[in-house]
Amino acid sequence: MEQNHLREALDTLKETGVRITPQRHAILEFLINSMTHPTADEIYKALEGKFPNMSVATVYNNLRVFREVGLVKELTFGDASSRFDFVTTQHYHVICEGCGKIVDFHYPGLDEVEQLASHVTGFKISHHRMEIYGSCPECTMKEVH
Amino acid sequence: MEQNHLREALDTLKETGVRITPQRHAILEFLINSMTHPTADEIYKALEGKFPNMSVATVYNNLRVFREVGLVKELTFGDASSRFDFVTTQHYHVICEGCGKIVDFHYPGLDEVEQLASHVTGFKISHHRMEIYGSCPECTMKEVH
DNA sequence: ACACTAATTATAACAATTATAAAGTGATAA
DNA sequence: TTATCACTTTATAATTGTTATAATTAGTGT
Numbered sequence: 001m002e003q004n005h006l007r008e009a010l011d012t013l014k015e016t017g018v019r020i021t022p023q024r025h026a027i028l029e030f031l032i033n034s035m036t037h038p039t040a041d042e043i044y045k046a047l048e049g050k051f052p053n054m055s056v057a058t059v060y061n062n063l064r065v066f067r068e069v070g071l072v073k074e075l076t077f078g079d080a081s082s083r084f085d086f087v088t089t090q091h092y093h094v095i096c097e098g099c100g101k102i103v104d105f106h107y108p109g110l111d112e113v114e115q116l117a118s119h120v121t122g123f124k125i126s127h128h129r130m131e132i133y134g135s136c137p138e139c140t141m142k143e144v145h
Numbered sequence: 146m147e148q149n150h151l152r153e154a155l156d157t158l159k160e161t162g163v164r165i166t167p168q169r170h171a172i173l174e175f176l177i178n179s180m181t182h183p184t185a186d187e188i189y190k191a192l193e194g195k196f197p198n199m200s201v202a203t204v205y206n207n208l209r210v211f212r213e214v215g216l217v218k219e220l221t222f223g224d225a226s227s228r229f230d231f232v233t234t235q236h237y238h239v240i241c242e243g244c245g246k247i248v249d250f251h252y253p254g255l256d257e258v259e260q261l262a263s264h265v266t267g268f269k270i271s272h273h274r275m276e277i278y279g280s281c282p283e284c285t286m287k288e289v290h
Numbered sequence: 291a292c293a294c295t296a297a298t299t300a301t302a303a304c305a306a307t308t309a310t311a312a313a314g315t316g317a318t319a320a
Numbered sequence: 321t322t323a324t325c326a327c328t329t330t331a332t333a334a335t336t337g338t339t340a341t342a343a344t345t346a347g348t349g350t
Binding site: 164166168169198199200202206207224 | 330337
């Protein structure tokens, strides 16, 4: 399952002429196996055992490369760090305001919203983002005691 | 019109026990009259004629205060600065990827999405955010030449 | 083997924001 | 009035996430 994703991702890199370095392989693999939408720093820390000399810039550089070829999506929030999501199928995110947990949420794309926005504003729409915020079951429990 | 907004906002501050200082008055007034969803720095620069000694921290502090009492909404994007929006009625934003222009977009709240998310994930949903990205008419023109 | 390009590393720089401490301001009440 | 006390502002330092730079290393094609 994840192996297929990795293989496909490596193929995509090859096709687009992006060199597959050990660091890139490891970052991709970690991203695919990670269910937690990690930050650049989390990736950096997770791989420092395997690559003691890897620079944090390498992580950022390669995440940018992956984003540019469409393998990875960058989730940006206000102050906090960006989180990175390996692209599989289109989905939205539900985010816990208590603990920061991010849960994937499948929902049909909001094409109608884009169409109306285009009509009303005259913009040529390229995409939209949506996130849903709330409290996860665990945090809701804690609130009640 | 805007005068009413300002008056109501000042009333809200009084009710919640937030002191109305000259700086706060000016920041609020500027936000209400501004149609451009300014950044903290833009507010700071716009008011430095009137308040040559005002600290940038004052702008940030007071924007936080306004946010906490619900007068102002903070629009956070990835890398760039937050933008601040005086709260009037619920609306979304359409953002030009070319020039950064932000246009207000009225659309009924996506209650159904929140309900489904709640049902599927077990979260207690508090709110959602959505933005629509694209190219404004002016930038679209420029692209074509 | 050689030259060329891309990738990595280490480090410095940057920009937005927040923390801190000192000084100022204003409301309240003795 | 004046003493007090909490809040606010200011000036500045610190922090954090990210990007830029320059030098080194590694990989690829000829």
